[in-house]
Amino acid sequence: MDFFGIPAPLLFGQLLLGLINGAFYALLSLGLAVIFGMLNVINFTHGAQFMMGAFAAWMLLNFFGIGYWGALLLAPIIVGITGIILERLMIAKLYKLDHLYGLLLTFGIGLIIEGLFRNEFGSSGMPYRIPAELQGAWDLGFMFMPVYRGWVVVVAFFACLATWLVIEKTKIGSYLRAATENPALVQAFGINVPRMMTLTYGAGVALAAFAGVLAAPIYSVNPQMGSNLIIIVFAVVVIGGMGSILGSVLTGFGLGVIEGLTKVFYPEASSTVIFVVMAIVLLARPAGLFGRA
Amino acid sequence: MAEPMLSVKGLEAWYGESHVLHGVDIHINQGEVITLLGRNGAGKTSTLRAIMGLTGRRSGSIKFNGTELVAARSDIIARAGIAYCPEERGIFASLDVTENLMLPPQIAPGGMSVEEIYTLFPNLKERARSQGTKLSGGEQQMLAIGRILRTGAKLLLLDEPSEGLAPVIVQQIGVTIRELKKRGFTVLLVEQNFRFAQTVADRHYVMDHGVVVDHVANHELAASMERLHKYLGV
Ligand SMILES: Nc1ncnc2c1ncn2[C@@H]1O[C@H](COP(=O)(O)OP(=O)(O)OP(=O)(O)O)[C@@H](O)[C@H]1O
Ligand SMILES: [Mg+2]
Numbered sequence: 001m002d003f004f005g006i007p008a009p010l011l012f013g014q015l016l017l018g019l020i021n022g023a024f025y026a027l028l029s030l031g032l033a034v035i036f037g038m039l040n041v042i043n044f045t046h047g048a049q050f051m052m053g054a055f056a057a058w059m060l061l062n063f064f065g066i067g068y069w070g071a072l073l074l075a076p077i078i079v080g081i082t083g084i085i086l087e088r089l090m091i092a093k094l095y096k097l098d099h100l101y102g103l104l105l106t107f108g109i110g111l112i113i114e115g116l117f118r119n120e121f122g123s124s125g126m127p128y129r130i131p132a133e134l135q136g137a138w139d140l141g142f143m144f145m146p147v148y149r150g151w152v153v154v155v156a157f158f159a160c161l162a163t164w165l166v167i168e169k170t171k172i173g174s175y176l177r178a179a180t181e182n183p184a185l186v187q188a189f190g191i192n193v194p195r196m197m198t199l200t201y202g203a204g205v206a207l208a209a210f211a212g213v214l215a216a217p218i219y220s221v222n223p224q225m226g227s228n229l230i231i232i233v234f235a236v237v238v239i240g241g242m243g244s245i246l247g248s249v250l251t252g253f254g255l256g257v258i259e260g261l262t263k264v265f266y267p268e269a270s271s272t273v274i275f276v277v278m279a280i281v282l283l284a285r286p287a288g289l290f291g292r293a
Numbered sequence: 294m295a296e297p298m299l300s301v302k303g304l305e306a307w308y309g310e311s312h313v314l315h316g317v318d319i320h321i322n323q324g325e326v327i328t329l330l331g332r333n334g335a336g337k338t339s340t341l342r343a344i345m346g347l348t349g350r351r352s353g354s355i356k357f358n359g360t361e362l363v364a365a366r367s368d369i370i371a372r373a374g375i376a377y378c379p380e381e382r383g384i385f386a387s388l389d390v391t392e393n394l395m396l397p398p399q400i401a402p403g404g405m406s407v408e409e410i411y412t413l414f415p416n417l418k419e420r421a422r423s424q425g426t427k428l429s430g431g432e433q434q435m436l437a438i439g440r441i442l443r444t445g446a447k448l449l450l451l452d453e454p455s456e457g458l459a460p461v462i463v464q465q466i467g468v469t470i471r472e473l474k475k476r477g478f479t480v481l482l483v484e485q486n487f488r489f490a491q492t493v494a495d496r497h498y499v500m501d502h503g504v505v506v507d508h509v510a511n512h513e514l515a516a517s518m519e520r521l522h523k524y525l526g527v
Contacts, residue, residue, distance in 0.1 A: 171395070174388055174392045174395070174396060175396070177385065177387040177388060178385045178387070178388055178396055180387070181385050181386065181387060182383055182385065184347055184367070185377075185379065185383045186396070187366070187367045187368045187371075188345050188346070188347055188367040188368070188370070188371055188377050189368075189371055189376075189377075189396060189397035189398065189441075189444075190368050190371030190372045190397065190398050190400050190444070191368055191398060192368050193368065
């Protein structure tokens with residue numbers, strides 16, 4: 001089977017890789033969007049927190065014998081709590097200042113965290129095994145699909161869907177949307193907005209850590225794994241529109257696929273295509289594809 | 294005589310460096326409807342915002358049912374039993390009408406039920422699923438008032454609910470305020486519309502340059518017109 005002279009296994013293989021990368025873009029940009037909407041802070045620590053999720057899974061396994069399934073639950077909680085502490089102790093002090101200060105602070109903290117992990121674990125990376133239940137591959141006829149990769153795409157999709165449902169369809173979500181528009185008024189209705197901001201940050205960070213656990217068996221667990229990814233994720237956020245929940249999810253998956261297809265049809269451009277898209281979107285729609293101008 | 298429900302003394306407030314209230318004194322008894330009159334920029338909105346904890350620094354005293362609130366955070370003030378309907382209405386675009394209506398949490402028992410609010414404002418029920426900001430100005434005002442009636446707050450701060458609305462709607466708002474009074478709510482109403490204020494209020498405070506400059510009972514209003522016109526600049 002051929003498409004435009006491209007063998008099907010190559011095409012679908014890259015499409016799948018694109019979907020997997022897209023899954024991570026979507027999960028990470030979703031967390032960034034939620035945090036930005038509520039706190040007005042562009043969380044540059046996000047990549048480091050993704051990496052911490054992967055490390056938390058690794059440490060849970062190697063120090064406590066807790067495997068993948070336990071880590072999928074515990075790592076987001078643990079890393080989320082570090083996020084809550086970070087928000088209370090430092091980020092919360094900057095809300096009254098320009099966005100730029102929050103950005104600089106979180107950027108600096110991200111670098112520090114990455115440095116600490118590099119000191120402790122080196123930069124070569126450590127393997128993390130795919131759990132027994134998700135090993136192997138399905139034969140789809142035209143290609144082999146590793147079970148774990150299919151799992152990542154599906155889980156990421158449902159995690160995004162669940163986040164979207166919470167924000168759009170629940171009472172807590174209505175507080176969040178309202179506070180994103182007018183935090184002072186929401187607080188004047190008797191809602192403890194500062195605490196909501198703390199919890200929102202914790203939840204966004206937990207989402208990054210969750211993505212980190214999903215990533216651990218695919219990429220090796222290493223201190224740079226977040227910073228490699230996060231640059232692209234910021235481009236995704238810019239393209240989708242800062243603060244748009246649905247936009248960040250669709251753009252995340254979409255750009256992963258575009259990147260995968262570029263690898264097939266014009267491999268030279270595959271590492272830059274997202275930034276080219278970003279430049280075009282910024283020129284045509286500065287608020288992003290889904291952003292409110 | 295019993296303690297007033299709300300007693301504001303020497304209230305000063307700032308927005309950053311700019312000093313906007315210079316010692317406001319007002320008191321409201323349980324069950325009264327009081328207006329704050331005054332020209333543009335007199336400090337009416339700032340007074341409501343300062344009571345609600347929404348300005349910058351504040352000093353002086355705000356006693357509500359005996360509790361001092363001048364240093365409290367706005368969510369604590371709301372939970373003490375004061376509800377605020379802002380001049381710009383503050384309807385949320387990302388929430389539909391029902392979500393807007395249900396947003397303020399219940400802070401005490403005895404608030405109105407959603408059904409009672411729909412009876413008061415039948416339009417809202419018809420538009421329950423519409424985006425909040427897609428409503429007409431009058432409907433948005435009803436939504437902004439309606440949503441603070443559910444919470445159990447007994448003191449309502451309403452900032453110019455009649456502003457920019459057609460005369461029939463203003464009349465409907467007037468009916469609503471009298472109905473709220475009947476139900477035992479206490480209302481502090483900011484108004485520029487004299488004639489409207491006269492139809493709903495027990496007493497009027499007049500503000501200018503960030504202080505209260507005059508105080509008239511409603512039945513003296515007609516007789517005091519000349520004096521008041523001076524402050525109101527009409
Ligand atoms: N956010 C703010 N920052 C700085 N100054 C402000 C702010 N809001 C209001 N002011 C100033 O405070 C003063 C009082 O304004 P305020 O809004 O309380 O008046 P108002 O009586 O409600 O007027 P209007 O009838 O126009 O609503 C004005 O001089 C205004 O310029
Ligand atoms: Mg005003």
